Amino acid sequence: MSYGDAMNARAKSGERRAEIVRAALEVIAERGYRGASLAAVAERVGLTQQGLLHYFPTKDALLVAVLEERDQWDAVPDSRWRVDLLASLVEYNAMRPAIIQTFSALLGESVTEGHPARDYFTERYVRVRASMAGVLRAEYGDRLPNGLTPERTAPLLVAVMDGLQYQWLLDPESVDMPGAFRDFLALLGEA
Amino acid sequence: MSYGDAMNARAKSGERRAEIVRAALEVIAERGYRGASLAAVAERVGLTQQGLLHYFPTKDALLVAVLEERDQWDAVPDSRWRVDLLASLVEYNAMRPAIIQTFSALLGESVTEGHPARDYFTERYVRVRASMAGVLRAEYGDRLPNGLTPERTAPLLVAVMDGLQYQWLLDPESVDMPGAFRDFLALLGEA
DNA sequence: TCGATTACCTGTAGAGCGGTAGGTTTCGTA
């Protein structure tokens, strides 16, 4: 038996790790983090569970890699965001249910005690709210309807995005996520 | 050894079941449903895991009981809801983090495949959206800002409530959940 | 007072989990 015959030169370490992270994304989407087993992830990339542990020494280390990938995924510089780009982002998300399912499941789990993603989401929300406040200010100035400030509106914007995702994941036929999000933006557009 | 000496006549079956459901609520809040073990719930009410199974023959049966309790908890007849009562509800929720943590964790898990609470949440959202549309119509009539209808606004209202809960659970210091919710309602109040 | 039902218990099966130990093959490099 020989391992490297057919796959020889390709499959450098980095590639393999990326494959694994991608598989982990999928498995977490299907079963959540607690429900995801290393063996299930490993099988999806043609490894044994112990083979996977060669790349990520613990389950938590794998989760960290998953979260890091996400960070770099939506790392658009603040200054480049605009409200209509947000609408496009939601539209784009609506075409990639697997990924948003992964992070919706993780977010839900993360509110439980000692969850390894808890700090990540907490800090992420702080950043995202600040970022969204900036976007709102750039678009509408300091004055939003009803005397709201961008800082007070940002949590609402984020809440709408997250909340719609759950409704949409559970029942995509009944919920027009991008449409609803545009409705919300329109609400902010009224001076 | 005798079991019924000290606790004799009290602790009828129904009471015991209610105790167990309450304990399950707590454990699910702390660890999620998948992470919650029957043994942990049992211990909290002074039973063995097998003793608990006498009342609920499977783990799923216990979850069903938890969800049923919730249903009857917020079973206010549609006609009696009003928008200012919603604001009060959110304020009330902000004083009971354990319960909203339970259902936020369950909602997150429920988007995963084959989760036993998935149907429950899907159907619940259908009902709640319809109910909220009714509330909005009663309060604002058919015309909301920007030509929105109550039916199109209801998903947003629900999304804001859910989404704010996650932000608040993760970082209660930074997020004024009731205040933010009132801000959102004010947005709808503009004609 | 008896007999069924209820309310638990102990014991255990059976599966899955993350992780360790320690091997062997392959590959890159000198």
Next chain:
DNA sequence: TACGAAACCTACCGCTCTACAGGTAATCGA
């Protein structure tokens, strides 16, 4: 071509989980 590191494997440990089987003590209605 020799050697160390990388890439995987098998074997296994200890734990936890749900659930079943079958027991015993208390309770309650006839």
